[in-house]
Amino acid sequence: MWNIVAEMDFGKPKTVLLLAHWDTRPSAEHDDDPAKRDNPIIGANDGASGVAVLLELMRVFKENPPPVNVTFLFTDGEDVGPSLNEMLLGAKHFAKLANPKDYWYGILLDMIGDKDLRIPKEPNSVYYARTLVDRFYRHAHAIGLGETFPDVLGPWIEDDHIPLNQAGIPTMNLIDFDYPYWHTTQDTPDKCSPDSLGKVGRAVESFLRSERP
């Protein structure tokens, strides 16, 4: 397995970690059709949506740098499974090698391409990184994205942000877990929306640009 790490060093005093998983689930265990449950998923939303936004942010920040350095982390092995022991593998590896002092905080994007996008506050993120979560949601509200980022708690999610938080990098997970095609062969691009990707991309971009480290 391979994590892909890209560092954009703009000579700023602090560095933010932006991450998404680039692997997809090798088995569609929630597929309606039992014959398809051993098939891998396409992962248009569960995987590719976060990667798409990160790639666009790289292009945007290259043209016009934010006031922070940005490390982009594309994790592998997030969704191997079947159990949690065989998941989050790339993030666990990165967390083991990283010096937490190198990062101000992290933002994880996962399943953010859904057509009716709604990203509530994720409770593990609030537990580990409350200040960051509150600052981000206040910012999203201030730029008119309060409906996409409502100030309510969503479900607890075990995701790549857990090992990073445990290693000392405060990291929040932006995720819309309300997605009927999760871990099915129906997780395909037609279920996603460029508008949703744009909202998340603009929220993260604008948040980083508003920072005064």
Ligand SMILES: [Zn+2]
């Ligand atoms: Zn998944």
